[in-house]
Amino acid sequence: MQKPSIPKGTRDFGPAQVARRQHIFNVIRRTFESFGYAPLETPTLENLSVLTGKYGDEGDQLLFKVLNSGDFAKDVTAADLETGSKALLPKVAEKGLRYDLTVPFARYVAMNRGTLTFPFKRYQMQPVWRADRPQRGRYREFYQCDADVVGTDSLLCEAEIVLMMAQVLNGLGLDDFTIKINHRAILDDIHQAVGGVVGQEGSLYVAIDKLDKIGRDGVTQELLARGFSKSAIDRLFELLSVKGTYLEKIHALSEHIRLSIGTDYTGYTDLREVYDILQASGFKQFDRLEFDPTLARGLSYYTGCIFEVKINNVQMGSVSGGGRYDNLTGSFGLPGVSGVGFSFGVDRLYDCLEALDLFTSTAETPTRCLLTHFDAASGRAALPLLAELRAAGIPSELYPDASKLQKQFKYADAKGIPLVIIMGPEEAAAGVVKIKIMQTGVERVLPVGEVVAALTVE
Incomplete structure (x- = not known):
């Protein structure tokens, strides 16, 4: 391979x-x-006639030429090969990548x-x-x-x-x-x-x-x-x-x-x-x-x-x-x-x-919130909140598999997702969610209906 x-x-x-x-x-x-x-x-492509002669001799040598489609060598003669690239190029390439x-x-x-x-x-x-x-x-x-x-x-x-x-x-x-x-x-x-x-x-x-x-x-x-x-x-x-x-x-x-x-x-x-x-x-x-x-x-x-x-x-x-x-x-x-x-x-x-180390810490994803779940039922219950968050312009995703909570936290941490929303059976029954700030570990509990407004203010 x-x-x-x-x-x-x-x-x-x-x-x-x-x-x-x-x-x-x-x-x-x-x-x-x-x-x-x-x-x-x-x-991306320009005709070579547009590009050549504009950058000086050294610049012309750095142009990427693109071979003509099909049988690009059909018009090439033995004399062209003997003469060299200047005679050969116009017959095999009409276009180039922009310089x-x-x-x-x-x-x-x-x-x-x-x-x-x-x-x-x-x-x-x-x-x-x-x-x-x-x-x-x-x-x-x-x-x-x-x-x-x-x-x-x-x-x-x-x-x-x-x-x-x-x-x-x-x-x-x-x-x-x-x-x-x-x-x-x-x-x-x-x-x-x-x-x-x-x-x-x-x-x-x-x-x-x-x-x-x-x-x-x-x-x-x-x-x-x-x-x-x-x-x-x-x-x-x-x-x-x-x-x-x-x-x-x-x-x-x-x-x-x-x-x-x-x-x-x-x-x-x-x-x-x-x-x-x-x-x-x-x-x-x-x-x-x-x-x-x-x-x-x-x-x-x-x-x-x-x-x-x-x-x-x-x-x-x-x-x-x-x-x-x-x-x-x-x-x-x-x-x-x-x-x-x-x-x-x-x-x-x-x-x-x-x-110069001038980049601030950059996450691998624009996702701001990860919604966790424990089984198919809690995952389905989280979907309405997920839709509300996205509609409010808060990039969010639902972890796709019903896995251990620690694995879902690890996923959020690895991707740099700052907030994790936990909606387990107990939270679902009470009509609340737990929001965990990954950087500090601080958690707070909010009614489901107040989550979007609270995160929008933040």
């Missing part, structure tokens, strides 16, 4: 884990809706442009798939919770992203975090300042984005391999090493760039305006906001402000990220519609909360 297993990078979630994940989803959902975002869902939620959202906006009210704000909470190497905090199947707005250039949207990030993290009890922000125009200025050749921008961004993973030496070796000179790399790290507060670092870097190439200061003025909007909005956690010129975000569709969130007291990658994309819907035939958004990785948030 074959031992059952699941694919690497995927996981099962038991009842207690799902309850904890639902807590994260609920905090995020409440936050998104409080800022006026409406829910949306898109299909993120932003590109499908842009596709949705383009397809439904005539029915949407702009600016259009949506949130989306669904799984995505990436053919990455599984490791702690990095999975092949994981949930993202996105919030995006399209149809406006206003930097109010960027400021509200910061506010939503902070509100979610505070709501989850994560108080030691850093919200990092940068701007693609600033990265363009840095590329020019180090003497980068036109067309090399993507190589620079990808290398800088790995700085916290492979360090200065690793980035240096990668840039040397991509054709950057040693002097250009030294100048790069000089620009990236500016110190100070959010505003001080922006000023210092803009001065460095001005002396090197001159600039229109688009990126710097945008980041200052975001700061001003946050200040006017009553934002109190500027010590958690950092201008980080090393932040590059690897996805190629970003064009303006970019964001990332780190939980500082856990060894974990970013738990959230995003940015502005001015050209994404244009690739689907809807040019001139700017958008900005961000995403929370639920799985990484879960791992952080677990590492």
Whole structure:
């Protein structure tokens, strides 16, 4: 018999884990809706023509491709096999699993442009798939919770992203975090300042984005391999090493760039305006906001402000990220519609909360009351009360078998059911029940007709 297993990078979630994940989803959902975002869902499968070319070369390699149904190899020739995967892929796979939620959202906006009210704000909470190497905090199947707005250039949207990030993290009890922000125009200025050749921008961004993973030496070796000179790399790290507060670092870097190439200061003025909007909005956690010129975000569709969130007291990658994309819907035939958004990785948030022991005790079941019984007659007598409890919105269940009371208590304790209602022959004859609080062992007696009202008040 074959031992059952699941694919690497995927996981099962038991009842207690799902309850904890639902807590994260609920905090995020409440936050998104409080800022006026409406829910949306898109299909698991997208046409590969929608997905490819949106995430850069490295992202395209991580797409899960889905073989065509039926005889998927019927059009494949010997010449295709000799040519390699680029010739073979279009003939065997037309669809893929979604890599993120932003590109499908842009596709949705383009397809439904005539029915949407702009600016259009949506949130989306669904799984995505990436053919990455599984490791702690990095999975092949994981949930993202996105919030995006399209149809406006206003930097109010960027400021509200910061506010939503902070509100979610505070709501989850994560108080030691850093919200990092940068701007693609600033990265363009840095590329020019180090003497980068036109067309090399993507190589620079990808290398800088790995700085916290492979360090200065690793980035240096990668840039040397991509054709950057040693002097250009030294100048790069000089620009990236500016110190100070959010505003001080922006000023210092803009001065460095001005002396090197001159600039229109688009990126710097945008980041200052975001700061001003946050200040006017009553934002109190500027010590958690950092201008980080090393932040590059690897996805190629970003064009303006970019964001990332780190939980500082856990060894974990970013738990959230995003940015502005001015050209994404244009690739689907809807040019001139700017958008900005961000995403929370639920799985990484879960791992952080677990590492910091921030989850409260979570039961394996939403059941609040377990009704016990001793025989078929007492079980039947408990059914009307069970129906009343459920009708009143109190999750309840009746133990299915006539077993010893100790076994039924053990069941309630194992599942984390807080209350046990005992209705034995004596209680039934007197028209009362015994309610036992499992955590303390305290018992009280109530008339059957008063149980629902008493538990509803509690």
